[in-house]
Amino acid sequence: MPLALIATPAPPPVPDRPDGAAAVLRAALRGGPLARTTISRETGLSPAAVSRHAAELMALGLLHEPREQPSPPRPGRPRIPLDVDTGRHLAAGVHIAVPQLTFSLTDLRGRVVAQERVPRVATPAAVLQDIAARLPGFLRRSAGGRSVLGLGVVTGGWVDPETGTVVENTALGWRDVPLRQSLLSATRLPIHVDSHARALAQAELLFGAGQQARRHAGRLGQEGDLVHLFVGNVVDAAIVAGGVLLRGRRNGAGGIAHLPVPGSSTACPCGASGCLQATVSDRAVLERAVADGIVPRPELGLLMAAAAAGHGRALDLCRTRLRLIAPAVALLLDMLSPDLLVLTEAVTLHLPELLGVLHEEVAARTRQPVEQIVRPSSFGPGALAVAAGAPVLAAVHQDPLALRTARSA
């Protein structure tokens, strides 16, 4: 008999596993509403384990049975599908960027429920005071009676989630800023600090391109490998291998700000010249746009509007940026061979038709199937608001039953 015709018997269902509840919640997140039997098949958990975890998750307000039931379900034969309950809990977050702070609330599916932006004040101490002062009002106005599970605080550069510290963010000029410690007195919410590149990588895994990465991976039962590249005022990468975020020593993985850009002589604050961040950052592009008389002020919105309106030199500047990013993208593809590389960057966000410029330039430098692999952020202009809440949501989806402990504490 040809080998291909020998059917592999399905493995017997696993009665339970330590992350069983998380697996049930994740299945509902990916495919909900789903019947318990489907969840059992997808997770490999026994039907009894699925039912038990579903009950636990429903008690915590994380899962619900969305469909109206014509009659009470028969005991012992629950067939009503389960879905993530997005009506009970929210994640709060604040994203700290060079021009502004973005406060956000996201639901358990990572959808932005509310966001407010305010200009950033100068020093780290003033920013932290500002966050502490504004957060209660924002939550009161926007949470609408839903429970808030935690506060995410994210920014660019080298961020250490364990200590809750910004180790270095050169665009802000911050070094060793203890975000979590400073905000502890401002809120009773658990505080999750992370870099926005990693936060968005987690959001892509949970709510965005993760499905596509898994399909590309095509390795049964395995999460895909995904690289997230953030290009704004900072340039950072985040690397996910087999569904797990690579953190590196002192959470420093993905710091590619000082990769050399071929042909660039732009001076970098690090003392070298031609570094990636110094060459392609929003600030560098806007300085050029102002110097060339394309926009009157260094505002990203003005440059994007000019390019969208067909302003030739604005479009040239946008294309140039993508060409300058291309060598770093090609390097990441060659080094890591990911199933997907997701780019969060203003030009491809506002002018998706220019993605082809990046594809072409990257394809000239690598043999990887660039058009299949390189795609823009799943979250569009709301990416920073999603990033802010993502560390809270990632924690909940990773260990949902911790909520029970937190409640009883």
Ligand SMILES: [Zn+2]
């Ligand atoms: Zn440098």
